[in-house]
Amino acid sequence: MLYRFLYERLMSRVDAEVAHERAMKAISLFGKSPFASFVSHTIGYRGGKQIHGLLERPLPGRVGLAAGQDKKCEAVEGLDALGFAFVEVGTVTPLPQPGNDKPRLWRHNDITAFRNRMGFNNDGADVVASRLDSLRRTPRGARAIIGVNIGKNKWVSAQKAPEDYYICALKLARYADYLVVNVSSPNTPGLRDLQSVESLREIVHHARRGASESTKRRVPILVKIAPDLADDDIVAITRMVREEDIDGVVATNTTINHSFGEGGISGRPVFERAREVVSLVRRELGMDYLIIGVGGIFSADDAREMVRAGADLVQVLSSFIFEGPLLPGRLNRALANS
Numbered sequence: 001m002l003y004r005f006l007y008e009r010l011m012s013r014v015d016a017e018v019a020h021e022r023a024m025k026a027i028s029l030f031g032k033s034p035f036a037s038f039v040s041h042t043i044g045y046r047g048g049k050q051i052h053g054l055l056e057r058p059l060p061g062r063v064g065l066a067a068g069q070d071k072k073c074e075a076v077e078g079l080d081a082l083g084f085a086f087v088e089v090g091t092v093t094p095l096p097q098p099g100n101d102k103p104r105l106w107r108h109n110d111i112t113a114f115r116n117r118m119g120f121n122n123d124g125a126d127v128v129a130s131r132l133d134s135l136r137r138t139p140r141g142a143r144a145i146i147g148v149n150i151g152k153n154k155w156v157s158a159q160k161a162p163e164d165y166y167i168c169a170l171k172l173a174r175y176a177d178y179l180v181v182n183v184s185s186p187n188t189p190g191l192r193d194l195q196s197v198e199s200l201r202e203i204v205h206h207a208r209r210g211a212s213e214s215t216k217r218r219v220p221i222l223v224k225i226a227p228d229l230a231d232d233d234i235v236a237i238t239r240m241v242r243e244e245d246i247d248g249v250v251a252t253n254t255t256i257n258h259s260f261g262e263g264g265i266s267g268r269p270v271f272e273r274a275r276e277v278v279s280l281v282r283r284e285l286g287m288d289y290l291i292i293g294v295g296g297i298f299s300a301d302d303a304r305e306m307v308r309a310g311a312d313l314v315q316v317l318s319s320f321i322f323e324g325p326l327l328p329g330r331l332n333r334a335l336a337n338s
């Protein structure tokens with residue numbers, strides 16, 4: 001209630017990206033403070049039932065944070081203490097890039113959604129690798145389950161794109177519990193064309209090669225897809241996932257199927273299609289693959305519905321901003337008890 005009040009009266013009056021940056025700074029400072037342990041044991045969630053068998057290490061719960069919230073990898077400890085069972089950082093590209101011009105993030109409170117055209121603003125693979133290196137040396141950072149979401153720099157052509165995924169995997173895989181090949185953000189020109197099966201196959205080969213050259217572990221690689229793909233294209237991708245021994249799918253990214261202006265919509269309007277995509281992907285892949293369901297999950301009922309549709313794990317982003325810091329612990333507890 002208090003968070004809702006603050007969100008509506010204060011945060012909504014500040015530019016959405018400025019509010020986001022301040023919130024991430026606060027979560028980052030909180031994560032390094034002595035309060036983090038206390039919060040982790042009260043409103044956070046450390047998990048009773050560990051979820052086994054999908055990633056190398058067991059997870060303390062099913063609900064994680066989606067890519068895009070902690071692009072710089074600066075707040076994992078704080079996010080972990082708030083009760084996320086896993087955190088996906090990124091999207092990270094080989095070289096740092098500023099992203100698109102501002103404004104590039106808008107609130108649509110009436111439909112409980114955000115619209116963004118951030119364009120992979122991030123600090124680049126070297127800086128993120130060094131942050132991950134430091135993070136993995138801390139007790140909470142070593143324990144945290146971290147996915148690393150990778151992409152290509154804006155100026156890199158489709159032909160050269162596989163090399164970018166190779167570089168990112170080479171530099172980042174050693175710190176990751178899993179990698180996500182992101183080819184579905186709508187804000188990098190041409191990126192979504194890489195979802196065509198042959199482009200994606202090449203990219204996944206390169207990512208796999210980068211990961212196996214840098215670590216002896218077999219780091220799971222997942223592919224993140226858009227909700228706007230036709231069902232036939234999704235089926236073709238799942239066939240390729242099986243052929244190439246990819247470990248799973250993250251479904252879905254933001255949608256461009258709207259008339260609000262530039263960029264992708266996240267939040268409530270995405271839920272229905274994301275759930276459908278998860279269900280289709282599960283039907284095609286069977287039970288041996290990891291599926292992370294994401295898009296418009298706000299409540300424990302939404303999360304359960306996504307799990308019923310076939311997701312092993314779920315992620316949230318928009319609802320974390322709308323609902324506040326109690327959400328991850330609340331959702332993880334609710335799912336553990338059901």
Ligand SMILES: Cc1cc2nc3c(=O)[nH]c(=O)nc-3n(C[C@H](O)[C@H](O)[C@H](O)COP(=O)(O)O)c2cc1C
Pocket residue numbers: 066067068069071090091105114116118120149182185224252253254265266267268270294295296297315316317318319
């Ligand atoms: C501001 C913002 C930035 C995002 N950046 C990324 C990104 O860098 N990489 C990515 O794979 N997805 C990104 N996403 C998409 C989210 O990870 C997620 O797939 C999408 O928002 C749907 O989930 P939600 O409805 O819970 O927000 C971003 C979303 C938002 C709102």
